[in-house]
Amino acid sequence: MERVSIDEQRCKSCGLCISVCPVKILIISDRLNARGFRPAQCTDQDKCTSCGSCVLVCPDIAIELHREVKA
Amino acid sequence: MAEQMKVIYERPKSWANKVTHYCPGCTHGVAHRLIAELVDEMDLLDKTIGVWPVGCSVLGYDYFDFDSVEAAHGRAPAMATGIKVTNPDNFVFTYQGDGDLASIGMAEIVHAAARGWPITAIFINNGNYGMTGGQMAPTTLLGQKTTTSPLGRTPQDNGFPIRVAEMLAQLDGPAYIARVSLDSPVNIRKAKSAMRKAFNAQIRGIGFSLVECLSTCPTNWRLTPVESMERVRKEVMPYFPLGEFKVVEGVL
Ligand SMILES: Cc1ncc(C[n+]2csc(CCOP(=O)(O)OP(=O)(O)O)c2C)c(N)n1
Ligand code: SF4
Ligand code: SF4
Ligand code: SF4
Ligand SMILES: [Mg+2]
Numbered sequence: 001m002e003r004v005s006i007d008e009q010r011c012k013s014c015g016l017c018i019s020v021c022p023v024k025i026l027i028i029s030d031r032l033n034a035r036g037f038r039p040a041q042c043t044d045q046d047k048c049t050s051c052g053s054c055v056l057v058c059p060d061i062a063i064e065l066h067r068e069v070k071a
Numbered sequence: 072m073a074e075q076m077k078v079i080y081e082r083p084k085s086w087a088n089k090v091t092h093y094c095p096g097c098t099h100g101v102a103h104r105l106i107a108e109l110v111d112e113m114d115l116l117d118k119t120i121g122v123w124p125v126g127c128s129v130l131g132y133d134y135f136d137f138d139s140v141e142a143a144h145g146r147a148p149a150m151a152t153g154i155k156v157t158n159p160d161n162f163v164f165t166y167q168g169d170g171d172l173a174s175i176g177m178a179e180i181v182h183a184a185a186r187g188w189p190i191t192a193i194f195i196n197n198g199n200y201g202m203t204g205g206q207m208a209p210t211t212l213l214g215q216k217t218t219t220s221p222l223g224r225t226p227q228d229n230g231f232p233i234r235v236a237e238m239l240a241q242l243d244g245p246a247y248i249a250r251v252s253l254d255s256p257v258n259i260r261k262a263k264s265a266m267r268k269a270f271n272a273q274i275r276g277i278g279f280s281l282v283e284c285l286s287t288c289p290t291n292w293r294l295t296p297v298e299s300m301e302r303v304r305k306e307v308m309p310y311f312p313l314g315e316f317k318v319v320e321g322v323l
Contacts, residue, residue, distance in 0.1 A: 014096030059100025065079035
């Protein structure tokens with residue numbers, strides 16, 4: 001499972017998450033979703049610090065965050 | 072060794088899992104998410120009744136799994152008062168834009184605040200009438216161009232913007248009044264704690280509460296979502312300062 005999961009069908013390509021990510025791992029992809037938006041995507045899962053900033057600004061609840069724990 | 076993942080953030084349970092009709096980057100969605108998170112965290116799903124306005128959030132009732140009603144334009148506080156009087160154990164909130172609450176519905180919100188009955192208002196200040204195409208609202212800033220102030224708002228022609236939170240805080244009725252901003256992660260965190268206090272003011276039976284949320288309308292502002300957030304910080308906040316304007320004893 002990924003640290004940063006972006007539900008591409010919910011994303012409206014607003015770019016707010018990209019503007020607040022402190023490690024700059026979010027970009028707009030070149031795919032189109034069913035509504036015609038180019039969804040945000042994470043370029044480097046390992047760099048995500050789980051800070052939650054992207055989730056806080058996302059108006060479409062498109063982002064979910066997880067983090068691996070030692071079993 | 073199997074890898075285990077712990078949840079940092081998942082969609083709230085009280086969120087009805089639909090894609091909203093809001094424009095990209097519109098902070099109505101942020102305010103909605105905070106309400107859903109608090110309803111989950113405060114275990115209010117079975118007790119909540121939302122009262123929705125006329126404005127872009129007219130369809131808000133569709134996005135949550137709690138009960139909702141739709142009010143006539145500006146009349147949400149009157150409806151919420153009636154619902155709360157007859158259902159005192161329910162958690163009743165209104166969700167209103169600045170046209171709804173501060174133009175056509177100004178009388179209702181003033182009297183609801185003065186009465187002090189424990190209901191909660193979430194007030195979305197985005198500086199215009201978003202739904203109908205960006206007309207001037209009571210919160211439109213001086214100099215701001217809208218479709219009904221095409222040369223910019225002037226005090227001579229249009230009067231001054233109204234600071235609703237400060238105005239209502241002068242009344243003796245309210246238990247909690249605050250202004251927050253949805254422009255950035257740090258301010259969105261603070262917005263959620265203010266909303267939690269507002270919800271608590273009602274749940275603890277203390278009295279009326281209102282949280283004014285500085286919000287964006289990228290479409291009618293003709294700015295990108297990111298530029299809209301910057302405009303809130305640079306232009307809106309100096310006129311509409313953030314803070315708690317009324318906190319009576321017992322609100323936490
Ligand atoms: C009685 C009545 N008058 C006028 C209207 C037209 N109208 C619809 S929404 C609206 C204003 C909405 O603005 P606001 O409350 O700021 O909500 P926003 O869309 O900005 O979130 C108006 C005037 C109406 N629907 N009903
Ligand atoms: S949680 Fe923080 S670091 Fe991870 S993608 Fe979101 S903003 Fe970037
Ligand atoms: S903030 Fe949400 S809707 Fe906007 S681009 Fe990022 S994931 Fe998509
Ligand atoms: S018109 Fe403005 S307030 Fe309405 S959904 Fe679009 S951006 Fe949001
Ligand atoms: Mg408005």
